[in-house]
Amino acid sequence: xxxxxxxxxxxxxxxxxxxxxxxxxxxxxxxxxxxxxxxxxxxxxxxxxxxxxxxxxxxxxxxxxxxxxxxxxxxxxxxxxxxxxxxxxxxxxxxxxxxxxxxxxxxxxxxxxxxxxxxxxxxxxx
Numbered sequence: 001x002x003x004x005x006x007x008x009x010x011x012x013x014x015x016x017x018x019x020x021x022x023x024x025x026x027x028x029x030x031x032x033x034x035x036x037x038x039x040x041x042x043x044x045x046x047x048x049x050x051x052x053x054x055x056x057x058x059x060x061x062x063x064x065x066x067x068x069x070x071x072x073x074x075x076x077x078x079x080x081x082x083x084x085x086x087x088x089x090x091x092x093x094x095x096x097x098x099x100x101x102x103x104x105x106x107x108x109x110x111x112x113x114x115x116x117x118x119x120x121x122x123x124x125x126x
Contacts, residue, residue: 006062006111015122017057025058062114079113089117
């Protein structure tokens with residue numbers, strides 16, 4: 001089994017851009033329709049030659065958002081597994097330990113749970 005990259009959706013990328021997300025990414029969205037441009041092109045989006053100017057927004061992976069929220073906003077995002085392969089999104093801020101969403105809501109994959117946590121944080125905490 002190989003690890004797959006899990007990118008955030010266009011709407012989350014736009015919301016992150018609005019609050020100052022500026023981490024280098026290897027792909028970007030080109031316009032308001034969320035059209036994806038470039039996929040790991042050494043000439044356009046390499047860590048050495050990072051340049052997303054002229055594009056609508058970058059397209060980060062989930063781990064980049066987790067780390068950016070921790071470093072820039074003091075919010076730790078993580079997922080805990082419940083029984084029957086169900087996953088719960090959690091966050092911890094510098095003041096207290098909290099659930100990102102209510103325990104009645106769980107997700108089929110950790111990636112879905114992370115996405116739900118990002119939505120909650122972007123809409124309620126930042």
